Amino acid sequence: MKKIAVMVCLLFCGFCSHAIDTLTIHKNQSVLLTKRYFTQLEDIGGNMSIGDIQVSKQFHSTHFEFPFIRYADSALWVKMILRNKTIEPYLPVTISSGVIDGFDMYDVGTTTKHIIHLGSTDVQENSNNTKQISRVINCPVLPDSVCIIYLRIKSNDSMAIPIKVQSADFYLHNSIFENLTLGFFMGIIGIMIFYNLMLYVLVKDRSYLFYIFYIVFLGLTQAQIRGLGVNILPVNKLLLNNYLIPITRICFWYSILLFIHEFLQLKQNLPRKYYEYFIVLVVLSGLPVIAILFKQTTLAFSLITISAFINSIILLIIGVYLYFKGFKPAKFFMMGWGLFLLTILATIARNKGLIQYNDFTANIILYSSAFELIMFSVALADRINFYREQNNQAQATALAIARENERLITGQNFILENKVKERTQELIESNHNLSVTIENLKSAQIQLIDTEKMASLGQLTAGIAHEINNPINFVSANIKPLRMDFVEVFNLIELYQELEKNPGDIEIQKKAEAYAKEVDIDFIRAEILTLLEGIEEGAGRTTEIVQSLRTFSRTDEPVLKPMDINRSILTTLVLLRSTIPYGIEIKPLLDKLPLINCYPGKMNQVFVNLINNSIQAIKAKPVHNNEHVLITTKDSAENIIIEITDTGIGMTEEVKQHIFDPFYTTKDIGEGTGLGLSIVFGIIEKHKGTINVKSSPGQGTTFTVTLPKDLQ
Known part of the structure; x- marks a missing residue:
């Protein structure tokens, strides 16, 4: 009885300033934490402790349906009262998808002196912490018991925070269903990547390549939103939440813009003044990068939301414009992408608390993405039919041209045969004339070469004649005095021959001695030798010139x-x-x-x-x-x-x-x-x-x- 009285007093104290309902959870039940079950407090700067929170009088109700984070670098405290009407001694409390930097739970039990800290630590309190920021915290509440719970939530993204309190059995079955749904979605992502990669390899159309980029970043974005990033990537949560997640979203939108630009052929189909608006979208989608570089994460998420909203509206307008213009791919765009862009707008509105949060709106992106992936894969596959039709048309055109050519060839065969005969005869005659011309040219070439040789020899002739004439003249000039010397020697020899025949003839002897003194035998001997040396030198020079001529004359020898x-x-x-x-x-x-x-x-x-x-x-x-x-x-x-x-x-x-x-x-x-x-x-x-x-x-x-x- 005393225990019941304490609980009644506790409940009365809890409602003294702001009356809220106790959130009662029954077996196989899941309840969203709406404004009837909680009050909230904005901790500007995020410096308040649980002790400060317990004595604070600033908790108030909100006009938003769910807890809503509005300020950067702040924490949102949520206060609620839980009653466990299940048979399990705990109630799972889950926080919805989003960029969560911190999620902590404090159980004050049935007395304010008893405080239990449950859940994860704030990622910004310890940047080196690699422990998972848990999106599910089991709140220990005994069956048929009541406790006061304080939740502390941090995020750099301004958004509504749907929080579910579930029974243990419902959470078990629902988590299996959600995992199957997410697994099915990721399976579609993988199949679509492989399928479109094969099409790109076969067709070489850049639309498939950009579509693959879009599918990859779509899968990464959905995985990060559902908290799978920290399980897959061994990085600290500060790096993941402040850099990887916003950069992935920026890349996601750029992949969308690139794909739509290529698929709808915007540069060719849009008027220049409208195409400039698309360029503005490209620039707008890159603005969050500047905020990330300056470590303004909250501003970066705000810019991403704004650019997503503007991109969705303008891309829908472009699709409608091209659809009514009669561009066939715009039909698939409106069927698939139009729905997807509408769901993006619905998701933005849901995150801002403008539309109701439920299981359908929570997974609307998954449903529309799956439908959009299928529709666009069909649309891209239709391009293969387009290429096949083009190929068939080209083949049909080529066949028609071939048949027309065959008809023309058949009709002109007779004429061509006659012309070929005439032309063949002309070619035979031309060939004969050409052969004669070639022979004449060869003969002329040989004559020209011979002429050059003769010209060279002609230039040498005068010099050679002069060279030969000099030694010959030298020889000729020596012959006459040599003859006179020999005549005198022969005359002297005759006198000595007569003296030999008449050894006692004094007159012949005197005559011979007188003649010998007259002709001077020593002088004749010296002169004969001199003249012979001159003749020998002239003959040698002549031999040298003749030998040189003989060497030079071997001009046409064909042997090495x-x-x-x-x-x-x-x-x-x-x-x-x-x-x-x-x-x-x-x-x-x-x-x-x-x-x-x-x-x-x-x-x-x-x-x-x-x-x-x-x-x-x-x-x-x-x-x-x-x-x-x-x-x-x-x-x-x-x-x-x-x-x-x-x-x-x-x-x-x-x-x-x-x-x-x-x-x-x-x-x-x-x-x-x-x-x-x-x-x-x-x-x-x-x-x-x-x-x-x-x-x-x-x-x-x-x-x-x-x-x-x-x-x-």
């Missing part, structure tokens, strides 16, 4: 032979010696070189052309001073290098670009064919070598020839 490059250069200089004007010095600086395989005659022609060009370049200068041609040879690991440098007039860059072109010449008409350097280039190329030129106007010219040692 070992050759001494230095000797070839010296032979060329012998032949050109008489053509080199006085005042031009030839400076050969020849390194010791091994024999290399080459076409000797053709290499001789290269050296004749290059040296002769250098001499002509020097002769073309108006003023001469210390003119020379420097010829150097160098031995490297794989090549032999020949450099011919002159002090001539040089060349401009434009001339250098064309010097190896056939028939290109800077000489006057009649002075050159323009084939010399072209033939040189062809010979060097045939030897698999290179020829480079370095020249500047007035600075002379250097030709560098590189020949491989291993030519086979």
